Amino acid sequence: MEKSSCLAFGARIYYRPIEAAVRWAGLLRFEPRILETLGPRAMPEPNDFPRWPLLRLFSERIFDALAHDELSYGKAGMAQEPQRPALDDPALIVRHVDLKAWMSHYYPGERPPFLFDGIERELHPSVSVAMLNVLLADREAAKLQLAELAQLHAALKAQHEALAKEHASSIREGDASEPGLRSESTYLNIIGGLLTLLLGKSPAGSAYSSFRNMDAVISALLAHHEGRPGISERTLWSKLAQARRHLEASR
Numbered sequence: 001m002e003k004s005s006c007l008a009f010g011a012r013i014y015y016r017p018i019e020a021a022v023r024w025a026g027l028l029r030f031e032p033r034i035l036e037t038l039g040p041r042a043m044p045e046p047n048d049f050p051r052w053p054l055l056r057l058f059s060e061r062i063f064d065a066l067a068h069d070e071l072s073y074g075k076a077g078m079a080q081e082p083q084r085p086a087l088d089d090p091a092l093i094v095r096h097v098d099l100k101a102w103m104s105h106y107y108p109g110e111r112p113p114f115l116f117d118g119i120e121r122e123l124h125p126s127v128s129v130a131m132l133n134v135l136l137a138d139r140e141a142a143k144l145q146l147a148e149l150a151q152l153h154a155a156l157k158a159q160h161e162a163l164a165k166e167h168a169s170s171i172r173e174g175d176a177s178e179p180g181l182r183s184e185s186t187y188l189n190i191i192g193g194l195l196t197l198l199l200g201k202s203p204a205g206s207a208y209s210s211f212r213n214m215d216a217v218i219s220a221l222l223a224h225h226e227g228r229p230g231i232s233e234r235t236l237w238s239k240l241a242q243a244r245r246h247l248e249a250s251r
Contacts, residue, residue, distance in 0.1 A: 009023060009028060009112070009113040009114040010023050010028045010031075010114045011096065011114045011115070012096060013095065013096055014074075014093040014094060014095045014096060015093060015094055015096070015099065016090070016092065016093055017042060017043070017059060017062045017063060017066070017092065017094065018034070018035070018038060018042065018043065018044075018059060019031070020058075020062055020094060020099055021055055021058040021059040021062055022034055022055065023112060023114040023115075024054075024058040024110070024112045024114075025052060025054040025055045025058050026112070027052060027055060028114075030052075034049065034055070037049075040090055042063070042087065042088045042089075042090065042092070043056070043059045043060070043063060044056050044059060061107075062094070063087060065102055065106070066087055066092075066094075067087060070102060070106065071094060071098060071099065071102045072094070072095065072098045073085075073092055073093065073094045073098075074092075074093055074094075074095075075089065075091045075092055075093065076091045076093070096115070099115060100115045100116070103115060141204050142206075145202050145204070145206070149208070152197070156190065156193070156194070159186075159190060160190075163183070163186060163187070163190075166183065167183075185246065185250075188242060188243045188246040188247065189243075189246065189247055189250065191239070191240065191243035192243035192244050192246055192247030192248075193247060195214070195217065195240055195243060195244060196244070196247065197209075198211045198217055199211055199212070199213065199214065199217070214237075214240055214241075217240070218233060218236045218237060218240070221236060222236070
């Protein structure tokens with residue numbers, strides 16, 4: 001839900017305490033009836049609205065905060081008055097921002113929609129704005145890492161397709177018995193690059209894969225492909241080590 005949705009629940013710059021309690025209790029559509037019943041009174045009596053007990057409870061909470069200077073208030077749209085009004089003054093108001101800050105501090109589990117937008121209401125009360133910013137930054141960093149990996153995958157796929165075409169051409173020419181020096185160098189670079197990626201970490205320190213060392217890579221290869229030509233522990237150790245050395249030497 002978008003942040004502007006707060007307006008649909010009666011958000012204003014400031015409120016009379018009863019107006020804030022009405023919105024807190026989710027009774028905005030009954031506000032004219034409630035205000036008419038109360039008249040000049042600041043708070044409903046217990047028997048005024050028996051169907052809506054939360055209305056009086058929330059009114060009491062707000063007036064309790066005003067009485068104990070936990071919530072700033074003013075008069076006639078001005079939050080800072082030279083002489084603050086009496087609590088039963090019908091012109092007494094509380095600002096939207098002060099009410100939101102007070103509720104976040106004293107009632108963190110309460111997230112009425114006239115004060116908090118959709119994202120804020122979905123957050124756990126222990127998740128602060130600062131923590132949310134950190135989570136969003138981590139999310140953006142992860143998206144960049146995924147984009148980089150996608151580009152690397154595309155490049156490796158293109159190299160693989162090129163090598164496959166080259167290999168097919170060699171077979172057609174009857175020269176597929178042994179790869180040439182250039183082809184072998186290319187294969188070693190690709191194998192070395194993939195191995196570095198499997199065992200490497202991103203700039204943020206996150207591992208690219210669950211493999212922690214070359215022994216884990218070899219064990220996985222043997223588990224899935226043992227018995228195929230070249231897939232033996234001795235050969236894998238030899239070829240992977242050769243690929244890493246070749247890649248380091250070519251830098």
